[in-house]
Amino acid sequence: MKKLFCYFVLTLGWWFATTAWADASLTPMKGKPPAPDFTLVDMDGEKHRLTDYRGRVVIINFWATWCPPCREELPSMNRGWAKIKNEGIAMVAVNVGEDEDTIFSFQGDYPINFTILLDSKGEVINQWPILGLPTTFVVDKQGRLAYRAIGGREWDSDALLNKVRALNKP
C-alpha cells in the first residue's frame, strides 16, 4: 500500500514537472507581418539595425532582469544558441527598460552568450505585438514575423529549433 502511494506521488510529481513544457512550441504568426525595424545599441555601444540581419533567420527575445520566467529560460537559450550559432541563425536578447550596469551585474549570475540589445526607453517593445515578458519572435530571412512564443520555452529543444531551422533552408 505504502509502495503504491509512493509511486502515485512520484507519478504525480513527474506529471506536474513535464506537463508545463511537454507541448511547448511556437505559434505561427498569421499573415507573417513585417517585423518592425529598430536600431538599438549592444553592451559595447555598437549599433544594430534589424534590417542588417536581412537574409538570416533571427530569434528575438524581449526580457528584463527582474522577470522570473525570463531568468528561467535564459540557460536554455544559451544551450540553444550553442546548437545553432554555426548554422547562420542569429539570436538577440532585447532588454526592456534597464541600463548596462544592471545587465552587467545580472550577467554575473545569469551569463548570456549571445547579443544583448538595449531598449532602455521601452520604445521598441511598444512597436512590437507584445503584452508580457518574456516574449520571443522568430523573424524569417525576408524580415517577417514567422513565429511567436508568449512566456518561456525550452530553447534547446530540437523539436522547437527544427521549426527555426526549417526557415533557414534555402
Added chain:
Amino acid sequence: MGNDFKHRYCSVLALGVSLLCSVSLQAGVSVTTNTETKLTGWKLSQDGFEFELIQRLPDQTRAFFLARGFSKKVADDIALACVFQGIGRNTFKAGENKSISVDLRSWQVHTGAKMRAVKQKEQWDAEWGSQAVSTASRIAYRWATFPTQQTFEPVGDYNWGMISFDLPPGTRFDVHVRWTLNGKPQQAWVRDVQCPPDIHPEPQ
C-alpha cells in the same frame, strides 16, 4: 537501490510534499500555502485554462517598486492595494487549436454585498499623471503587471504579472474569473481569497 532505501526515499518525498503544501480544494480551484513563505496561492484549472493568484507581501511589492525608482508614497500605495502575482496559462496541447483570451476588465471582485472591478494598470498610470513617476519606473510597472487583455495559444503560452485588487491588507473576497475559449465565454469563481497581510516577517 535496496527496498529499504526506496521506501525511505518515498516516505521522505511524500512527507516533503505534504509539508510543502497544505492543499484544500474548491471546484476546479486548489489552495496551497507554502510552509516556508507562508504565502497562499489559489489555482483555478478548468478545461485547458489555468490561472493562479499567489499572495505577495506588501513588503515584497514595496521593495520591488522602490528599487525601480518609485517614490515611497507611490510604492506604498501599490504595495497596500492587495497585490497578487497572477499566472495565466493555456494548457491545451499544440494542434488542439484552442485559444484562450483573458480580459481583466470583465472580472468581478465581491466583498460581502459589494462588487468592484480589478484595478487596471491603466488606472494606476492615470493616477500618477500629475505625480513624479519617471519613464523608467512606468516601463517597469507596465511590464511587471499582468496585461489587461491577452490571448494565449495552445503551444505552451503563459504570462505572469502583478494584479491589484485595491482592497485593504487581509481583506477576504471572492473573484469571478471570466475568459473566452475560442471566443465562447467561460467563467468560474475563486472563493475566499485573502489579500496578503501587511506583516514584516523577521528572518529566522
